[in-house]
Amino acid sequence: MTSKQDLPNAPFDQSEDMSSNPSDSPTLGDVIALRLSRRDLVRGALAAGSVSSAISPMAIAAAPRPVQAQAASPEPSFNFPEVTAGVDEVHHVAAGYDAEVLIRWGDPVLPDSPAFDPTNPSGDAQERQFGYNSDFIGFIPLDDRSTQGLLVVNHEYTNDEIMYPGLQGKNRSERVSGLSEAHVRASMAAHGGSIIEIKRTGGRWTVVGGSRYARRITASTPMEITGPAAGHELLRTNADATGTRVLGMLNNCAGGVTPWGTWLTCEENFNFYFWGKETAKSSPHSEALDRYGILEDYYPWSRYEPRFDMAQEPNECHRFGWVVEIDPLNPTSTPKKRTALGRFKHEGAGNIVNKDGRFVVYQGDDQRFDYVYKFVTEGKVDLGNRAANADLLDAGTLYVARFDADGRGEWMPLVAANPKLSSFKDQGEILIHARLAADALGATKMDRPEDVEANPKTGKVYVMLTNNKERKTTGDNGIDAVNPRPENRFGHIVEITPDNGDHAAAGFTWDILVRCGDPAIAEVGATFNHATSKNGWFGMPDNCAIDADGRLWIATDGNNLKATGRTDGLYAMETGGALRGTSRLFFRCPVGAELCGPCFTPDLETLFVAIQHPGESEDTKAPATYEQPTTRWPDFVDDRPPRPSVVAITRKGGGKIGT
Ligand code: FEO
Ligand code: CA
Numbered sequence: 220m221t222s223k224q225d226l227p228n229a230p231f232d233q234s235e236d237m238s239s240n241p242s243d244s245p246t247l248g249d250v251i252a253l254r255l256s257r258r259d260l261v262r263g264a265l266a267a268g269s270v271s272s273a274i275s276p277m278a279i280a281a282a283p284r285p286v287q288a289q290a291a292s293p294e295p296s297f298n299f300p301e302v303t304a305g306v307d308e309v310h311h312v313a314a315g316y317d318a319e320v321l322i323r324w325g326d327p328v329l330p331d332s333p334a335f336d337p338t339n340p341s342g343d344a345q346e347r348q349f350g351y352n353s354d355f356i357g358f359i360p361l362d363d364r365s366t367q368g369l370l371v372v373n374h375e376y377t378n379d380e381i382m383y384p385g386l387q388g389k390n391r392s393e394r395v396s397g398l399s400e401a402h403v404r405a406s407m408a409a410h411g412g413s414i415i416e417i418k419r420t421g422g423r424w425t426v427v428g429g430s431r432y433a434r435r436i437t438a439s440t441p442m443e444i445t446g447p448a449a450g451h452e453l454l455r456t457n458a459d460a461t462g463t464r465v466l467g468m469l470n471n472c473a474g475g476v477t478p479w480g481t482w483l484t485c486e487e488n489f490n491f492y493f494w495g496k497e498t499a500k501s502s503p504h505s506e507a508l509d510r511y512g513i514l515e516d517y518y519p520w521s522r523y524e525p526r527f528d529m530a531q532e533p534n535e536c537h538r539f540g541w542v543v544e545i546d547p548l549n550p551t552s553t554p555k556k557r558t559a560l561g562r563f564k565h566e567g568a569g570n571i572v573n574k575d576g577r578f579v580v581y582q583g584d585d586q587r588f589d590y591v592y593k594f595v596t597e598g599k600v601d602l603g604n605r606a607a608n609a610d611l612l613d614a615g616t617l618y619v620a621r622f623d624a625d626g627r628g629e630w631m632p633l634v635a636a637n638p639k640l641s642s643f644k645d646q647g648e649i650l651i652h653a654r655l656a657a658d659a660l661g662a663t664k665m666d667r668p669e670d671v672e673a674n675p676k677t678g679k680v681y682v683m684l685t686n687n688k689e690r691k692t693t694g695d696n697g698i699d700a701v702n703p704r705p706e707n708r709f710g711h712i713v714e715i716t717p718d719n720g721d722h723a724a725a726g727f728t729w730d731i732l733v734r735c736g737d738p739a740i741a742e743v744g745a746t747f748n749h750a751t752s753k754n755g756w757f758g759m760p761d762n763c764a765i766d767a768d769g770r771l772w773i774a775t776d777g778n779n780l781k782a783t784g785r786t787d788g789l790y791a792m793e794t795g796g797a798l799r800g801t802s803r804l805f806f807r808c809p810v811g812a813e814l815c816g817p818c819f820t821p822d823l824e825t826l827f828v829a830i831q832h833p834g835e836s837e838d839t840k841a842p843a844t845y846e847q848p849t850t851r852w853p854d855f856v857d858d859r860p861p862r863p864s865v866v867a868i869t870r871k872g873g874g875k876i877g878t
């Protein structure tokens with residue numbers, strides 16, 4: 220999701236791009252001997268062997284330390300003609316590849332879907348059609364050939380101001396004030412997710428009409444709340460005295476697919492849907508509400524749906540901010556909000572089966588100065604018995620990360636037995652207010668943790684940190700070893716190596732893979748490998764994927780015109796050998812859009828990407844309108860307005876992507 224602070228005329232004071240973390244957990248900003256990566260020391264990029272206390276943390280943070288290519292003929296992991304970076308109204312994919320729209324907002328998902336007609340907004344119609352602003356994409360094969368499968372797709376949020384024609388006003392808030400109940404019902408149905416069956420014939424992917432798996436999940440779909448917090452008093456409402464039943468999921472950003480073929484979909488900026496700033500201030504839970512930003516008053520749903528009014532349902536907001544598990548193979552199954560994984564602004568659910576059989580889910584909490592988490596199940600994955608994993612995610616331990624200046628780190632358990640958490644009433648409250656519990660443990664405040672993915676080939680884990688303009692040079696929100704740049708505009712990527720290759724271990728080492736931004740501008744302090752071309756660098760890493768060959772791909776979310784002078788795109792990133800830190804541009808978006816997904820089929824022959832909010836304008840004086848969107852898609856679609864889409868990328872004539 221684009222940082223709402225950068226969108227026109229929105230009340231952005233509680234977006235994920237802002238901090239809501241007032242805790243005084245150590246940020247090590249005043250630690251003189253900032254930790255240097257082992258590679259920095261090996262390379263001698265700074266004084267070899269040790270850091271003099273005469274070198275200020277600022278000087279270290281600002282110093283550009285490009286990775287040196289060390290071998291004479293390093294072998295790249297990727298092979299494709301690099302796209303030229305830039306800005307225009309169309310997409311660009313590497314030469315030799317096709318990029319075709321698979322499905323767009325408003326296209327049919329269910330068989331009885333009416334034709335797309337944004338002039339006649341309707342919840343009934345929209346809940347049969349593909350939703351808006353897709354983020355996570357997962358592919359669940361139905362055969363062993365990667366040619367037929369289910370695509371599970373999140374619909375994160377809506378840009379109401381550009382979705383519907385005829386809304387009047389010079390900015391978003393004025394236009395949104397004119398939303399009718401029909402608009403709101405349509406927007407609620409445009410949230411959530413879609414399950415579609417797709418197949419590849421003659422090299423082309425199409426949606427299978429009438430599939431028995433086809434399903435829409437919306438902001439109104441009945442769901443179950445499970446795990447340690449289920450039934451907690453903080454989860455009970457007038458409509459649900461049990462605290463176990465909830466309607467819908469909100470702002471589902473990234474996610475994951477489990478080895479047993481379920482979809483993990485993650486509620487991120489759920490705070491935007493609840494109204495009642497004044498009510499929140501006088502609540503007995505005002506500290507927690509403030510920490511979660513439940514003061515937003517952004518989407519005006521409470522006009523027509525009282526549960527989004529804090530005065531009427533003060534606990535409804537506690538029922539969002541979870542990881543939801545959905546079984547796409549059972550279209551009548553009830554989605555389950557898994558409270559054991561904690562409540563925060565979940566970015567994604569990158570996961571891996573640990574060597575002891577337990578299941579580990581890595582999670583970012585996407586807000587400035589928030590944390591990186593992992594969840595380790597109590598039980599083991601049973602790959603031979605799908606049903607045995609049905610409730611695996613209801614028991615286990617949630618941990619939050621502390622990154623130390625010496626390159627070590629610790630996963631700290633958020634458990635009631637911890638004396639530091641004695642002020643929490645029970646484990647349920649620890650999970651519901653996981654941010655507060657993590658504050659109490661002194662977790663490391665990060666520069667907006669987005670996707671976190673584990674590489675099964677190497678055992679290493681990659682953390683996308685998108686940016687943090689509020690990072691200071693000193694103090695509680697000051698730089699530290701793992702967040703080393705003040706006013707971090709372009710983000711960085713951290714690599715975690717679990718002790719002994721054990722993803723359940725408490726200890727780990729860490730390193731910075733790359734500091735992002737333009738390497739040609741010394742003050743930026745970017746550290747891409749010198750082998751990176753002027754097209755290959757990027758800022759604001761967000762979604763990422765590790766393909767079947769263990770290669771890292773990174774999608775950006777970057778307010779791209781102002782910050783980088785290039786549109787968002789998908790980059791192939793070397794993580795090992797002499798080319799480590801080298802990035803190449805594979806695909807780029809039209810201006811105004813953000814790249815999400817990405818998702819590879821197991822045979823690596825197809826890459827699915829999602830194009831979010833085409834038409835969104837960064838120009839607050841002249842924001843996009845339905846009638847005059849900033850983006851046209853001449854090579855995608857021949858109609859207006861631009862519509863968020865899922866795009867299938869394949870190699871002309873077949874073959875693996877990027878080889
Ligand atoms: Fe929805 Fe953190 O991006
Ligand atoms: Ca994003």
Ligand code: CA
Pocket residue numbers: 220472473566669670761762776
């Ligand atoms: Ca994201």
